[in-house]
Amino acid sequence: MSISSPTATWDTIQNVFYRKEEVYTMSWNVHDLSEYIVAVGKNGGPIAMIRDDRLPLPSSRHSGKPKITLYTSSGLPISSPISWDLNTPILMHLTTSSLVVLSDQGIYRIYDLSNIANYKQYTLGDEVRESGVLDAKAYEDGMVILTRRLEFVEVRGWRGGRGVPLVGAGLTEPPTSWTLLPPDISPTGHIQLLLSTNSTILTLDTLEKIDQRISRAPFSHIRISPNGRFLALLNPNTGILWVVSSDFGRNLSEVNIAEFGEGLPERVEWCGDNAVTLGYGNGKVVLVGPRGESLSWDYPPSAYILGEIDGVRIISSGTCEFVQKVPDCTLAVFSPGSSHPAAILYDALDHFERKSPKADESIRSIRPDLANAVDTCVDAAGREIEVTWQRRLLKAAQFGRAFMDLYNPSDFVTMAQTLKVLNAVRYYEIGIPITYEQYIASSPSTLIVHLVSRNLHLLALRISQHLGLRPDPVLSHWASAKIIRSSQKGVDPSDRGLGDDESVCRAIVEKFEKEGEKGVSYAEIARKAWENGRARLATMLLDHEPRAAEQVPLLLQMKEEKIALEKAVDSGDTDLVYQVLLHLRSTLSPGDFFHILDDSISPKLKPAVNLLQVYARQADRDLLRDFYYQDDRRTESGCLEMEEAGQQEYAEERLEHLKRAAKSFGESKERLFESKMVDDAHRLLTLQQTYERELDHKFSFSGLSVNQFIHKLLLEGFTKRAERVRADWKVPDKRFWWIKLKALAERKDWEGLEGFAKFKKSPIGYEPFVTHLLSLTPPQPTHAASFVPRCDPRLRADLYVQCGDWGKAAESAKERNDRGKLDELRRRAPNGIAQREVDEVIRRVGK
Amino acid sequence: MASSASPLPGPSRLNQPPPAPSTSGDSESTVPQPPAEKGLDVNILKELAKSALVESLNDIQGAKTLILEPAxxxxxxxxxxxxxxxxQAVDKMFWLEPGPLNVNTRNVVWLCRPKIExxxxxxxxxxxxxxxxSPAGPLMYTxxxxxxxxxxxxxxxxxxxxxxxxxxSEFKLELIPMEDDLLSLEMDDVARDVFLNGDDTPIYYSSLALMTFQRAFGLFPRILGKGDGAKKLADLLQRHHNTDPAQYGDIETxxxxxxxxxLDRSVDWITPMLTQLTYEGMLDEFVGIKNSHIEVDSTLLDSNTAPAPSPSALPSTPVTKKRKHHLSSQKDKLYSELRDQNFAVVGSRLSKVARRLEGDYGGVKNLKSVSQMKEFVGKLGGLQSEQQSLRLHTGLTEQLMPITKLDTFNRTLEAQQNLVAGYxxxxxxxxxxxxxxxxxxxxTILRTIVLMSLxxxxxxxxxxxxxxxxxxxxYGYQHLPLLINLENLGLLIRSGSGTISAAQNQSIxxxxxxxxxxxxxxxxxxxxxxSYVYSGYAPISLRLVQCLTMKNHLSSSSSSTTQEGQNGNGFATREKPKAHPLNGWKGFEDILSVLPGDNVDVRQHGEKRDNPLVIPDxxxxxxxxxxxLGxxxxxxxxxxxxxxxxxKGRRFLIATTGIINGNTLIESLGDRPPVQLKQST
Structure with a gap:
């Protein structure tokens, strides 16, 4: 390519500069793209094509079932052709790392680009298969299918997830065209469809259908611009290309395209966000500006156009070209007659190299804008494909820098670094014509994924290191690829150095260690080995995996249950342990299951045994019972029965569980006391039931504790029965007195209380009589006071005070000749009667 | 208190009942509050949780019915x-409970902990x-x-x-900032799960939460701890750091x-068994604080006091409505002053504030000029909110006071204090x-007997x-499994029965x-x-923290610290001592050896390996x-x-799996209460 001037490729549409650059001369042997169904990956991605067998065979060149072939953008084949045994694909779509092909029966296959022989096949379910697929559109993370029943189904992610139907569009005939708005540009943040019927445009998503009431319909093409703000719509009847804001609120341009070519274009693509490109069947490509001015090129017999975020890629049998609006920074430097500081700086470098004094003069003239000039040159360098111009621009920037006191070189360094990467991947053998804008927008790590999917591991690794990215995705992919290659048929596994387990494992581990990488998932690689029938290699690799969460699923798959369980326990992640336990429970016989868990054999598994109990307690009581039984855990069995007893609503059943609990406890020497207690509980409930029956179920006692039982019996006046319970349970005197005191007080049975107090000497003293009666609501000071004389003489005065009887308080102080107490009472007595009463006593003392 | 007549020289202080709050504020000396030094800004954790929730909900397209686990x-x-x-287009919210749904949105979203039930x-x-x-078409469940x-x-x-x-899908609700210096996972029954059932799920969750914390604030340069659970948690933290470089590899020290x-709860069971004697602790014990919220009579919260007696209402029992109130030091300055005080001094603090407020309001009479008036009006808002919180806390204190006067309360306290003193x-x-x-x-009975056993x-x-x-x-035979559980945990055991009891005896x-x-x-x-928080008992848990951070304070005899305390009035003139760097356990080996469980002492390094030791200056x-933990x-x-x-130079940030008290702890160790029996027919 001769390099005369950077502007040699420029052209204008109504004073706006566009440039068309030839990126590659195609190395392939494809003559007419129109014979193929073509898919092209975004951001300089590869080209997939399959001969369209619906077309009449033009020549004898083609025979047999068509195959899918993959090429780089420079036309080099990427892999051997893929046979396609289903009907003609409805959709071929390239994501960064895979190729998706959909047949009209609703079957789709996802090919891993790095290992094309390996694909996953999914179906869209019976309904879709029966109706058949009419059309489909895809984006990076999913696709939407239009069935022959005119229903739209969304498939999210490429993992074979279930299709989600969108809201019914109510169509009676297929839309004249439709387009898919991916989540990143749709206004809702979820996918959205725009579809044109004969009368209007509908917006459709999973929730609602909106009629946009566009009377200009129908449209044969609907395209949304890369930034999601504009729509290009082509009406086939009027030939009007209409550009409108994506909310249909602002009319931007209307162009009649009749003059550009015969018939309608086959493809309509945006060229960045600025212009629309039309691709005709005969290889004519027209770039249309807003006012209808245009540029056109011919690529006979045919060309394929693909819109990128910053331009449009034109692929023809001979070349791969890229058309874009000239970026502002480039314009600033190179546009004819530019007086931008960057242009002056660029010229100054020229003068400098020719040792012309004008250099200094120029620099002087832009001194205040030097930083801007330098930055613009750096930016412009990024937008050039030609290395010559990149260098020249960076040099100009460097030259300008020299005249600045302060300059942060990081932009410059980053750009130089980035260009090194971009030039490397653009090299025709690699064939990724990614632009700076695309690279920034799609992120460096996406580029790495792209390279890895092409099995360009070394390049990917070097670029990762160059950019300071983590190398583990590359290494991990490399290792998987190595295993797959070494496991392919035709390679003798015993062939040393190529395929045997030890050397493969060693090679992989050595490589990882050399690159100093800890983050690689050995488990992922081990899984690849396992999937390729290399169980031994898988085990060896798995040993290097530090993360249990990664190891365990594969170990289970490999039927290494016990190791899996141990690893899960080691990890401390209880969910992982559950995962293994539940897996074992569903795959092993109960005997084997318990055997693995027997902690006398494997004490390390104690935590797993604990978790099993926690789980079974909530979800599988029978399992728990069996486990306790076979493991001789009598105490646990007993407790379990006790708990269940408590949850029974009927006494008979509760008694049954209590019986079993007593039995379980009884079987352990250590638990005789507990067994006895449960017996007592059983006896208590039985007695409560008996009394209820005897009293014609007028009272309910069941479930009460011994204390509550006695209390209730006393409260209801069944003193004899209360005495019997007291005797049977050997309730100590003190406790019984408390119960009776409270029950009688609650009955307000003051006589009974009096009798009870007199019956014999209270083992709890009489203060409780006083304090308890005072604590009732409402308090009973009068009755309380009647017990004060029985209390300790030293306390009586205070107790009377609590009862509110200041006179008696003073009296009792007097009886004890406690002058101090009397004085205190006098001080504390509230005004009025109380004080007079105290005074009265004091007067008597004084006498 | 009859026991004061005991011939044995019991610990003097401990036998006193806690002084009832005096209402005279005269004796109080004013300690000028030093300007608050700001520690970490933990609110970022709140923001993280908030945005995680918003994101999770936004990922679900369309109107949603949210069904929430009550807890x-x-x-x-x-x-x-x-x-x-x-x-986030949440249309309606319901509690998660058995029974049919009543939904008229396209989406149903349940938000709950991952429990089987x-x-x-x-x-x-x-x-x-x-x-x-539903007539609205197929529902989307999340x-x-x-x-x-x-x-x-x-x-x-x-x-x-x-x-x-x-x-x-998941919603990462981890450490929740309850206060500037307090983070909680707000998980219930962690002690039961970990120490009784051997279910380490809470430890794992704690480790994830602490990893998130480290991602926000950097790697802990050092991890210290005591207890088997603490060891497991520390191991997990290191494990995450070492084996998951993709997530945690780039965290710097x-x-x-x-x-x-x-600190693992099993190292110190004694502390929670004791009745808490701070204001906040008492509120939790006797009123109940849940997720920083307390249920109070709505009359204590309404700004217009004196609920107008409705003519029809019966005069005897006015129905007091309970309302939940958020206890927060940010909203309530008075609370931040009171919460950490021993309950004995709360009364006097309250009366002081009351008198100051009275003075401030009284000031209205002396206003001479318009500008004074303006100044006063400007203060009014603050006065009103202060008055409101004064009413609330006076009301709560009134609620607590009668409890502290109960004979049973005082005898329990006396027993507890005698037990920890070994008397x-x-x-x-x-x-x-x-x-x-x-x-x-x-x-309370079980707490006390456990205390006795311990x-x-x-x-x-x-x-x-x-x-x-x-x-x-x-109390009923249904408590039998609880007694067995307490035995299994070593909380209620026979003496002389085995090594545990002997070790416990020696250790205490x-x-x-x-x-x-x-x-x-x-x-x-x-x-x-x-030890002021328990009127004379210092929690073992915190003495351990003091070993690591206030070594000198701990070893110094009590007299020197008392002197410092008695010079209370001279506090302002005294410079606060500087905090020393975080020690290891060195010098405290003998103490660790009598406590159960593993010891933890590890250092962590970021990728860069430069390890600037954080030294308080x-x-x-x-x-x-x-x-x-627990x-x-x-x-x-x-x-x-x-x-x-x-x-100077060191702040403690408290993080916990949840806030407990002895009652909630003991209750969690037992079974659910039995159901009501039905009359069989």
Missing amino acids: LAGPLGLVTEVALLKH YMRTIAEQIKAQQTNP ILLVPRATELCRRVLEDQGVAGDVTI SSQVDGLII DPTSQLNTIEDLMNQELDWQ TNGGIKPKLLEAFKRDFLQV TFLRKNLRLIVDDINDLNPNDI DNKLTTTVVFF GCTYTEISALRWMSKQF
């Missing part, structure tokens, strides 16, 4: 407001919905699991046959945090029996059996002396030691995170706050 409502309310959820309820609801489809989606739940849903119909101290255990057992005869609540190396077999028999008779005697657990001369007003504030009490929080104030 999550509290924690959720601490990070976001329900009103905010409306912006919830999965079953959800599965039932989905199945019911599917047999009886379960947001907190804090993470588990395989276990997925399996349960699979077994129920609905796994294909639901999307399972923190420059703001000097370390993490993990005459037999007579304490008699007290317990006595209180049981009076049918004091069973939780401080005494168990209880003589005969006495223990007698106690258990009585206990079961008084040793600790009493070497950790100075009992402090006689406590100044409630200007505390000179953390004059200009720089370092934060030490204290994590309680929950902590409000008293422990108060004590750590007190410790933060003692030195």
Whole structure:
């Protein structure tokens, strides 16, 4: 390519500069793209094509079932052709790392680009298969299918997830065209469809259908611009290309395209966000500006156009070209007659190299804008494909820098670094014509994924290191690829150095260690080995995996249950342990299951045994019972029965569980006391039931504790029965007195209380009589006071005070000749009667 | 108190009942509050949680019905407001409970912890919905699991046959900032799960939460701890760091945090068994604080006082409505002043504030000029809110006061304090029996007997059996498994029965002396030691933290610290001592050896390996995170706050799995209460 001037490729549409650059001369042997169904990956991605067998065979060149072939953008084949045994694909779509092909029966296959022989096949379910697929559109993370029943189904992610139907569009005939708005540009943040019927445009998503009431319909093409703000719509009847804001609120341009070519274009693509490109069947490509001015090129017999975020890629049998609006920074430097500081700086470098004094003069003239000039040159360098111009621009920037006191070189360094990467991947053998804008927008790590999917591991690794990215995705992919290659048929596994387990494992581990990488998932690689029938290699690799969460699923798959369980326990992640336990429970016989868990054999598994109990307690009581039984855990069995007893609503059943609990406890020497207690509980409930029956179920006692039982019996006046319970349970005197005191007080049975107090000497003293009666609501000071004389003489005065009887308080102080107490009472007595009463006593003392 | 006549020289201080709050504020000396030094800004964690929730909800397209686990409502309310959820197209909210759904949105979203019973309820609801489809068309089901989606739940849903119909995703609600210096996972019953059931799930969740914390604030340069659970947690932290470089590889060593101290509840069961004596602790014990919220009479909250007596209402029992109130130091300055005080001084503080307010309001009479008037009006808003919080706290204090005057309360307290002091255990057992005869609540009885077992190396077999028999008779046989669980945990054991009891016995005697657990001369007003939170007992848990961070304070005899305290009025003139760097356990090996469980002491390094040790200095504030695995009490929080104030250069940030008290702890160790029996027909 001769390099005369950077502007040699420029052209204008109504004073706006566009440039068309030839990126590659195609190395392939494809003559007419129109014979193929073509898919092209975004951001300089590869080209997939399959001969369209619906077309009449033009020549004898083609025979047999068509195959899918993959090429780089420079036309080099990427892999051997893929046979396609289903009907003609409805959709071929390239994501960064895979190729998706959909047949009209609703079957789709996802090919891993790095290992094309390996694909996953999914179906869209019976309904879709029966109706058949009419059309489909895809984006990076999913696709939407239009069935022959005119229903739209969304498939999210490429993992074979279930299709989600969108809201019914109510169509009676297929839309004249439709387009898919991916989540990143749709206004809702979820996918959205725009579809044109004969009368209007509908917006459709999973929730609602909106009629946009566009009377200009129908449209044969609907395209949304890369930034999601504009729509290009082509009406086939009027030939009007209409550009409108994506909310249909602002009319931007209307162009009649009749003059550009015969018939309608086959493809309509945006060229960045600025212009629309039309691709005709005969290889004519027209770039249309807003006012209808245009540029056109011919690529006979045919060309394929693909819109990128910053331009449009034109692929023809001979070349791969890229058309874009000239970026502002480039314009600033190179546009004819530019007086931008960057242009002056660029010229100054020229003068400098020719040792012309004008250099200094120029620099002087832009001194205040030097930083801007330098930055613009750096930016412009990024937008050039030609290395010559990149260098020249960076040099100009460097030259300008020299005249600045302060300059942060990081932009410059980053750009130089980035260009090194971009030039490397653009090299025709690699064939990724990614632009700076695309690279920034799609992120460096996406580029790495792209390279890895092409099995360009070394390049990917070097670029990762160059950019300071983590190398583990590359290494991990490399290792998987190595295993797959070494496991392919035709390679003798015993062939040393190529395929045997030890050397493969060693090679992989050595490589990882050399690159100093800890983050690689050995488990992922081990899984690849396992999937390729290399169980031994898988085990060896798995040993290097530090993360249990990664190891365990594969170990289970490999039927290494016990190791899996141990690893899960080691990890401390209880969910992982559950995962293994539940897996074992569903795959092993109960005997084997318990055997693995027997902690006398494997004490390390104690935590797993604990978790099993926690789980079974909530979800599988029978399992728990069996486990306790076979493991001789009598105490646990007993407790379990006790708990269940408590949850029974009927006494008979509760008694049954209590019986079993007593039995379980009884079987352990250590638990005789507990067994006895449960017996007592059983006896208590039985007695409560008996009394209820005897009293014609007028009272309910069941479930009460011994204390509550006695209390209730006393409260209801069944003193004899209360005495019997007291005797049977050997309730100590003190406790019984408390119960009776409270029950009688609650009955307000003051006589009974009096009798009870007199019956014999209270083992709890009489203060409780006083304090308890005072604590009732409402308090009973009068009755309380009647017990004060029985209390300790030293306390009586205070107790009377609590009862509110200041006179008696003073009296009792007097009886004890406690002058101090009397004085205190006098001080504390509230005004009025109380004080007079105290005074009265004091007067008597004084006498 | 009859026991003061005892011939044995009991610890003087401990036998006193806690002084009832005096209402005279005269004796109080004013301690000028030093300007608050700011520690870490933990609100970022709140923002993280909030945005995680918003994102999770936004990922679900369209109007949603949100079904919330009741126990999550509290924690959720601490990070976001329900009103905010409306912006995420949440149409209606229901509690997660068995029964059919009533939904008229396209989406149903459940938000709950990953528990099996919830999965079953959800599965039932989905199945019911599917047999009886809603007119609005097929529903989209999503379960947001907190804090993470588990395989276990997925399996349960699979077994129920609905796994294909639901999307399972997660909402990472981890450490919630309750206060500037307090983070909590707000998980219930962690001690039961970990120490009784051996279910380490909470430890794993704690590790994930602490990893998130480290991602926000940097790697803990040092991790110290005590207890088997603490060891597991520390191991997990290192494991995450070492084996998951993709997530945690780039975390650098923190420059703001000097370390993490993990305390595992099983190291110190004694502390939670004691009745808390700080204001906040008392509120939790006797009123109940849940997720920083307390239920109070609505009359205490309404600004217009004196509820107008409605003519029809009966005069006797005015129906007082309960309302939930958020206890927050940010909204309520008075509360931040009171919460950490010993309850004994709360009354006087309140009356002081009351008098000041009166003065401020009274000032209105003396206003001379318009500008004075303007100034006064400007203050009014503040005065009103102050008055409102004064009313609230006076009301709450009035609620607590009668409790502190109860004979049973004081006898319990006396027994507890005698037990920790090792004073005459037999007579304490008699007290317990006595209180049981009076049918004091069973939780308090068990707390006290557990305290006896712990401080005494168990209880003589005969006495223990007698106690258990009585206990079961008084409170019901359903408590039998609880007693067995307490035995399994070593909380209620026979003495002389085995190594545990002997070890416990030795250890408590040793600790009493070497950790100075009992402090006689406590100044409630200007505390000179953390033991003020229990009126004379210093929590073992915090003495351990002091070993690491206040070494000198701990080893110095009590007299020197008292002096410092007595010079309370000269406090302002005294420079606070500088905090020393975070020590290891060196020098405290003998103490560690008598406590159960592993010791933890590890250093962590970031990728860069430059390890600038964080050394507290004059200009720089370092934060030490204290994590309680298995929950902590409000008293422990108060004590750590007190410790933060003692030195320049170090703040404690308290993190915990949840806030507990002895009652909630003991209750969690038993079975569900029995159901009501039905009359069989």
